[in-house]
Amino acid sequence: MTEQRTGRVSRRTLLAGGAGLAGIGIGAAAVGVGREFSSPDPAAGSGLTPFYGTHQSGIVTPAQSHAQFVGLDLVDPTDVDTFAGVLRLWTQDASRLTRAEPSLSDTEPELAVLPCNLTVTVGLGDRVFRAPALAPLRPSWLAPLPPFSIDRLDPRWGQTDLLLQIGADDPVALAHATRMLTSSVRRSVRVRWVQRGFRNSPGMAPGTMRNLFGQVDGTVQPSPDDYGSLLWDDGREQPWMAGGTSLVLRRIAMHMDTWEALDRRGRELSTGRTLDNGAPLTGRDEFDDPDFDASRGGIPVIPPSSHIARAHRRAPDEQFIRRGFNYDDPPEAGSADTSNSGLIFAAYQRDPVKQYIPVQQRLDEHDDLNEWTTPIGSSVYAILPGAAPSRPLGASLLAAAGRSG
């Protein structure tokens, strides 16, 4: 079984020729010699990403430079009419904002007009399905993850009733869209947390993202050929979910202070990939298949305890879309750490119980990288099927419950 290269070809990679940072040498001393800079892609960040569709955007959409994950709780989770009203309003406003048009009651319309691949993606937490009308419609996998021994979960980043995932290639437009989508519904929902993440500026570093450890992060992705089986719900269990998917959202603290005390070789062994271009330690290029059987002097080249050896799928189901963002917040008051950085890990799959959890259980048993990372937040959402002008977000759910969307 081999790791699988991403089939997603992003607009950025195509236009920028994928040259990326390939010219960078392995050590600090070698960096800066003879390297080629890739120019920013002039088209990056300036597009409109359609809001309406069979599936919601923001899942297989090339990741934007900025994202906010907003966790919200319904003031009254049993009030299905109000819940339906929130989804209608979000549909209306998101369909406008993603076209670079002000929302219906936009209070700062000038901040709404920049085309920057804004996407708005809406998910539902399990508590929504405690409303009697919705209870029979809960997808069976929509439940808290089992506890993992590595978790140090802070309830501050815990499960919420609703999720707004908002992404954009411009931070001002993103702040504005977030404001409009949350302030319009303030009587019905309360914001519990906001997780703000970033990647490189539009077009500036094509290819797979790097996290703040400097690692290439997100190389292994399912092929688009398999989205039908691995990503999009077909409605077999819950007909209303056809076209939807699930999101496992984990906030993973990355301990810069101890990581930076480790030498470069130790870092590469802990991950199983090189730092310079993310190639497996048995390969030359990022997308080379790792050879877990290769050994040198009787010692495996990729340690069996390394992150890629442990994360590598052992069954065809163990695949999911990874679309994470870095976070870098000011250190908490009283913290001994000099940083408060990490990854907003976002994994999309049809069924987290079959796809995400087995992998995470293996990483929980052992993953060398656990030494420098700690999951501090965790939640699971049902990502609604896509909307259409005549079919707001949640229409199929509400119809199945005998309500109008």
Add this chain to the structure above:
Amino acid sequence: MTEQRTGRVSRRTLLAGGAGLAGIGIGAAAVGVGREFSSPDPAAGSGLTPFYGTHQSGIVTPAQSHAQFVGLDLVDPTDVDTFAGVLRLWTQDASRLTRAEPSLSDTEPELAVLPCNLTVTVGLGDRVFRAPALAPLRPSWLAPLPPFSIDRLDPRWGQTDLLLQIGADDPVALAHATRMLTSSVRRSVRVRWVQRGFRNSPGMAPGTMRNLFGQVDGTVQPSPDDYGSLLWDDGREQPWMAGGTSLVLRRIAMHMDTWEALDRRGRELSTGRTLDNGAPLTGRDEFDDPDFDASRGGIPVIPPSSHIARAHRRAPDEQFIRRGFNYDDPPEAGSADTSNSGLIFAAYQRDPVKQYIPVQQRLDEHDDLNEWTTPIGSSVYAILPGAAPSRPLGASLLAAAGRSG
């Protein structure tokens, strides 16, 4: 006396033809009809901004898309040798990082190689000058601002011994540079606060920035012809300061909840400018001179209590460079506000006592905009003269104190 148009012609304005958002209509309904999008400027964000020079960069450098202002305290503010060591290390590392080269002991060199107009600007707070060797060398204006009645200062955002102002057109490179510059000196200084700000992504919205109220913010700027008298210290009072300047850094909370309850006309009257393009209410274009004498039916077109009427300079000295950034943090726990947004207001001038304070005192007496804004942080820094390969930051100060830089 007239308001003065900025003389700064930014690279972005030139390349993008300054079309900006000029096509936007005045009301929400009109926005979206017949507007022209300006394409991102492909060269924006991909440059190197020289670190060495007579003056530090990051002051008249076109504002980058992201900035972090880091306030730090010396562990022992009387230890001048350690202070000198910090400045030497920052010079060394900043000169490399701004060339898109890893710092000397860079722990994530792959995050250092993106040319994104990184600038590093270093300032000194007044407490540094309590060291006996430096005491006689304190610029007379380097002192806390007088109290203003509108201030609700949170000591969390107060004066620090040192300031690192780091700007970049890429958030990953910015996070990395901040990490390197702060972790290398962790034994000698402690980070007290980090203020993270943003504007639009590189090249995406040429022209004057908009704040999160939607206002065009920063139209009035000194002419480069006057930088000699208004911006750069000539060393007359403290010879070591020649080529330096001062920074007044204010954290200004902007109360979105109450602002958004105000109608569009009320907002424009409070500021004295239109929201659509920032023109004074007596003009058509952003840079038109406001006519404070114009009236309609006996009522002044620009209210004398409006922000621009009160902020407008009444003496030639009352000018300074404004180079602010938006902030948009998650609401504080327990806050009644649904937002925690505002402006990191950064004003640079040769002498804040003569230039900034008189304007701020007038705004403190009355400014209609005070209803929706509150200063919650305040500090003043001496911005060191520029460095050269043979002359680290602070060299002239340390030489004047009889120490080597």
